[in-house]
Amino acid sequence: MLAATSGSENYIALDQPIDIDVELVRAVADGDRKAFERLFRLYHSRIYKFSIRMLQDHLSADEVACDTLYAVWTSASKFREQSTVSSWILGIAYRRSLKSYNKNARHTENREPTYQMEELVESSPSVNPETYTNNAMEVGQMQKALSTLSSNHRAVMELIALGYSVTEIATIVGCPENTVKTRTFHARRQLRIALQD
Structure with missing residues (x-):
């Protein structure tokens, strides 16, 4: 019509x-x-x-x-x-x-943390304080691990976390889809190592 x-x-x-x-x-x-x-x-x-x-x-x-x-x-x-x-x-x-x-x-090592733990983890009256603390600690560990990644690897992981597909990420960062997949593989491996440490 x-x-x-x-x-x-x-x-x-x-x-x-x-x-x-x-x-x-x-x-x-x-x-x-x-x-x-x-x-x-x-x-x-x-x-x-x-x-x-x-x-x-x-x-x-x-x-x-x-x-x-x-x-x-x-x-x-x-x-x-x-x-x-x-x-x-x-x-x-x-x-x-x-x-x-x-x-x-060169100036990033002197920066204050960008987030307060309260901003990263949802809090409500029904949330168990122990669960809240554990979640906040995990978020802090993940942020620290992410900071060890190269800017290209970190960007891919952040875009995945925001819900973008491999095709969309390739368009955003201006590289082939296979490069996005490779960066994702290496970033996940580095994150696993950083989180184990």
Whole structure:
């Protein structure tokens, strides 16, 4: 079933699902500030969560999130719709996170931990305090183990944790799927060793 839009030559298939994110990027490419504000609200938190896990620094992660979304604003017209909007945006965030990581790597040993244990582990009145403490300790050990990985290996593991598929991760980090699988294999092996220690 087809429906006419503004002109008789423009038709939209009504039985096709409309990708809201793609529509927002198209509107941003046309200079629509309201669409950009909506895209900003949808993606700032996701980008920040990804970047904070990579960078372990609140200010750097927030800077990456803002820089990434500014890049979306200025280059929305370059989005070719060959991947999902999420993969495109996180690809930009990945490259900016790597750049920030490499620029600030020599200063990371003096940083304070980025998370409070309470923020990492859900707490509710029904949670047993011993279970809460054990979970918080496990999260701390996992964060420490993740910090031993190279930036490429860590990025793959963080994207897996965020629920991205191998195909999506390959698009985000800009490498073949087999490279993602290899990085995942090596990262898991390194994590096992680090967690055993």
